[in-house]
Structure formats: structure tokens, C-alpha cells
Amino acid sequence: MVTKTEEFIAKTFMAMADGLAMGTIGPRPKIALTGMGSELGENNVLAGALLAAQKGVDVSYIGTQEHDGLRTVFAADAQEGHRKMEAMLEAHEVDGAVTMHFPFPIGISTIARVVTPARGRQMFIAAATGTAGTDRVESMIRNALYGVITAKACGIFRPSVGILNIDGARQAERALRELAANGYDLRFAESSRADGGSVMRGNDVLQGTPDVLVTDSLTGNVLTKMLASYTTGGIFEAMGFGYGPGIGEGYDKLILIVSRVSGAPVIAQAIAYAAELIRGQVFQVGAREFAAARKAGLAAVIEKYKTVVRGSDGETAAPPKEVVTAQLVGIEIMDLEAAVKLLWKQGMYAESGMGCTGPVIRIAENNAAAARMILQQKGYLA
Template identity: 65%
Template sequence: MAGKTEQMIARVFGQIADGLETGSFGARPKIALTGMGSEHGEENAMAAAREAARAGVDVYYIGTLEAEGVTTVKVKDDEEGHQKMEELLKQGVVDGAVTMHYPFPIGVSTVGRAVTPGLGREMFIANTTGTSSTDRTEGMIRNALAGIITAKACGNPEPTIGILNVDGARQTEMALRELQKNGYPIRFAESSRADGGAVMRGNDVLKGTPDIMVTDSLTGNVLIKMLSSFTTGGSFESTGYGYGPGIGEGYDRLVLIISRASGAPLIRDALKFAAELVQGKVLEIAAKEYQAAKKAGLEDILKKYQQKPKEAAEEVTAPPKEVVTGAIQGIEIMDLEDGVRALWKQNIYAESGMGCTGPVILVSEANCEKAEAILKEAGFIS
């Protein structure tokens, strides 16, 4: 009896010590880590597990190694490791998992978290692996929501959104502004460049201008790799939190992705990231955010901005040529020539061009205001 009492007292004092160190006096989040398959060996993953355990995470290490303070679940290879991870998640033994690859269903993709080199700011990258939608623009709109969910679960109640200047950026911005107008709260970041705006450039990636950088998942994957390993030449991901949790409407499990190139410091922080999401009740936040977005007309907006197959371009004759020094920004590159033809139909001479912030339509200074109104009416710009 005395022995059991001593063990209970030791456990209580251990929890108090963890609470003082981590600031949380609740149950320690239980996070599984698959350690086999890393390019840097199992020792690299176990080193991360030990450090995360000291920081207040209850780590279930799936592999062959053992260490004090870490629960080891023995498996013989990587394949068995993933099967065991699935089992632990399904049975509720662990609250979440960190792993090197995972087959997310369409509609679910991961929100990365990086430390940007310019100012040392943390920035969420939405998204980095998986596919939120097979339609590019819809995917980026959904990525923005996933970023907001993740940031809120990590304690930021009003994260700022920036949209990387890639194909689909302008359409995504218009869609998100419609969602905002309909009552879903979105705070847009302003680019650090002189001309501002919510569409971000490379400078903003390095500086971490927005709390959440929205992009397609392939571009996001490149960004997270570069930001995590820019000091190591790419072979060792040393900074940041990895590729993050899979977020999607109705998705009910917490799985975070790292890379086979991820080093111990990044894996440690990915485990802490997972624990933070558990404590922040990310799945509950996701349900609330999707419900709020739907109330603001998300489904109709997604249908409106889905990319439709282009019909054969109507033959339109250009009006007489004139000097074009007025630039209209904010049009998607795929819509550029259609926008020019739309102005020609209204007897306004226009040309397509490319400015430092992206595609532009060039018209005369005298026609600039009228041309903008036509393009807005036709849905080419917001």
C-alpha cells in the first residue's frame, strides 16, 4: 500500500513540475511519433521524442529504440509502424500523431508552420501537402479556412491572411472578400511592399508579413522545405514545425506531417505543435469555423469561383490603337486575354501586360475608370 501511495505522490509532483514548465496543468497530450524511415536514422527521431517529452508531451515512440520518459511501441519496420499508429489513433490511445507520410483523402491537406528568416516571425503556410480540392481556386479558398482553423487552435484569435502571388490568387482574394462581406470574419494582411494589398510577394514570405500565407499545396510544399532547411543546403530540415496537421471539413483525426529530411529540432517542435493543437481543441474549432463559413455562403461562393472549361474565344476586332499608360491590376493571368477582349467589345482599346505585382490590363489614362467598371461588372477584378 505504501508503495502505491509513494508512486501516486511522485506522479502528482511530476504533473505539477510539468505544469510549471509548460504552463498547462491538465493531462499531458499523448502524441505518437513514427520513427522509422528517416534519412537521418532512428536516433534522430528518438532525440526529438526525448526533448518533446521533457517539454511536456507524452510521446509514444513507434520504432525499435527506447529512452527514459518516452513510451516505446515496438515494431519491426516502417509499414508495421504506420499500422500501429492507425491502431493507436483509432483506439484513442493517443490524441494525435506525427509521421513522415500519410494518405490524406481529397479534401484534406496540411497547414505548415515555419519560422521566417527575415524577422524571425512564425507563419502558417496554407497548405503544404495533400489536396483540399481538385479545383485550384476552390482548393486555395479551403486552404485559407484550414489556415485560420490552425492559427486559432494555436492561440491566435484573429490571424491575418495573405495570398501568395500565384495562379488563382486574385480569384481567391475575391472569394474570401465575399465571404468576409457575408459575415465570416477575415483579417487581410497588407504586403510589406509599397503598393500593399493582400496579395503577397516573395519579400513577404521571407519577412512573414501575414500570420497565414495562402497558396496551393505544391507551392506551399516548396516553401516549407526551403524555409525549414535554408541554412543547411536542403539535406536537413532544422527549423520550424514541419508540414503540419491535415485539416478538412468533417475530418476527425489529428495527423501531422514531417519529412524524411526533418532533423531532431524540427521533429521536436512538430510534436509540440501537435500537443498545442490538442490543447487548443483544433477539431472542435474546425467544426465551428466550417459551420460559420457555410452560414456566410461558402458553398455558393465555391461554385461561383470554380474554374470552368473555357469556351472557344469569341472573335473580337480591336478598336484603333492608342497610347496605353493606365494599368489595371488584380486580374487573374488565365483571364487576362478574355479581359482585354471584353474591353474591345465595349470599344475600349486595351493590351495585356505583366507588372511587378502580376498581370495587368493596359488602357489609356482617359479610359482607365470606365475600363475598371466594365471589368468589375464582368467579374474579372474585385
């Protein structure tokens, strides 16, 4: 006859065996998911949540529908959904969140995770949304660091880093090699092409040559979309893990991005990606990597290699802070800092940010029209 103690032990070992098989040993991560705004409908997002819940994640679904096995937090629209998501993160009701079209502050970029078609390798694209800095080369240097942090949190001990062959690639490469020479542990990938090198070609993107592919966020966004939806003609993202977590120094909210055309499989993978980052202690990994990079002279290296931003004025002080709910779009990334400071000079509090379609200036609703006129007159907006 089986005793209650033996039954308990048997159930415990079965749970451990299931956890090892599914990679879910330890507390179940709690992830919030917003469902409004998808071009494929809320049912598609809900289906992704259910797939993730079956894999051992506690999902809080923020939307208008409910389903057994999911905690539902009702919200009428995407704006209310974001407010409730951020409140849940602040209150530590959830460990992380997955959402669409979230405007990260400048200094934060997201690290996408894709499956490359030639060999089925996973690759991190640094970055896919957001922007790590207002300077192109500075952004790529920081993106490399953010990609390394994310890859390490996902279990890659020494990820290889390659730089996509775009404007600024050679400056970014020199800067990263100088950082490595100063003592920061950085392993460079080698191109699959005959002439080699750590600057990656299109062939390397398809093959997944590096663990971390460094690029600017707009190029990375296009690459992520293509690798996610090339099998569907671009109307439905069927592969990969979405656009990834917002990473940046001092940023301690785990928010991952999916597209408004991400299918249920991608949404489920994005939630699993968030859970993996929680288990991999991404913020602790980030703290160690940032400390090591600073020790190797990160600030001096960035200052040495970054380009000059048009019209920037480091002495312009910000007016008193206001609630900024309006967004001005259409700003060139290289002009973003100068445009914000121009508004400060006019007594208008403004913040820079990055949405899914590019840079934004965030400003109070009552100042939005006047700010747009000023920026148009100075040539920052069409």
C-alpha cells in the first residue's frame, strides 16, 4: 500500500522530471500580455497566450476576453492595456510583459531573436526597435553590449558578435575591438565569406553566422520582420521570438515587443523568451556586463568614435517635467536630441523616445500643436 508520503515524493519527482523536460524547473515566471491592437485580431493573441501557458508560464492576459487557465485583466483599448501592464510591473505582480508598439525612452533598444533559414540557427539581432543613443555609431556600440547581455541570459556563455555591413559598421567594429583590447571579454564572429572578418554580409544573416548581429534598430526591424514572415508573404509573422526585450543601463522593466502581425506561435515564443530571461537573471547579467564595459573605458570609447549630432547643445536645461502623452513622429534619429532641446529652449518640456515606426518626441497634449509648428519651421518635421 502506497503511503501519503510516498505519493507526495512520487509526485514531486514527476514534477521535477516534467520541469527538466520543458526547461521550467523553478518558480513559474509571471508574464503579462496585452491583446489589443493586433491586426490579426485579439483571438490570435489569446491563442499565443494559451500556447505559452501550456509550456509552464503563468500568463496574465490584458484584454477584453477571458479563458480558463489564464488570469484576465480587463482593458478597453491598447492605451488602457499599457497603463495596466506598467502598473502590474511596478507593483511586481508580474516578472515581465509582452506587448505591441511600446515607446521606450532613448537609451533602450530591443534585442530580437530569430530563426535563420539556411541552417535553422537562432540569432539575436541587436537591435530591432528602440534606440540606444541619438548617435548612430554610439547606438551600435551599445547594441552590441545589449545583445551580449541578452544572449548570456539565454544561456550562451561567450556569444560571438558580428556587425552588419551598413553605414557605421567599420567605426563600430574599431570601437568594439578597442573595448576588447581594454579588457572587455568580447568574442568576434567570422564571416562565412572567403575574405572573413567580423563585418557580416547578407549570406551571414541567412546562415546565422554570429550569435549576436549588431545593426541599427531600423535595419534590424526590417530584418526581423522578413525572417519572421518570409514564408507567409509578409502578411503573418510565423517564425521566431518577436522583437525582444528593451535593454539599457539602469532600465529594470522586462518588456518585450511583438508586431501587430505576429501570429500566435511568435507570441507564444515571445512569452517563452521573457520567461527564459527571467530564469537567466537578465538584470543581474546586465549589471555585470555594464560594470565590465565601464571598467574597459566604455564612455571614452563611445566619445572617441561617435559622430557629431546636428545642433546639439549640451548646456540646455530641461523645463519642469510634465506628463507627456502626445507623440510627434517623423523626426530623423540624428536630429532627435537637437529637436528636443529646441523645444526646451521654448519652455516646453519634451522627451525623446522610439516607437515601432521610428523616433518620436513625447510632449504634453496642450503643447503638441505649437511644438509641431516650431519643429516644422526649423526643418525638423515636414
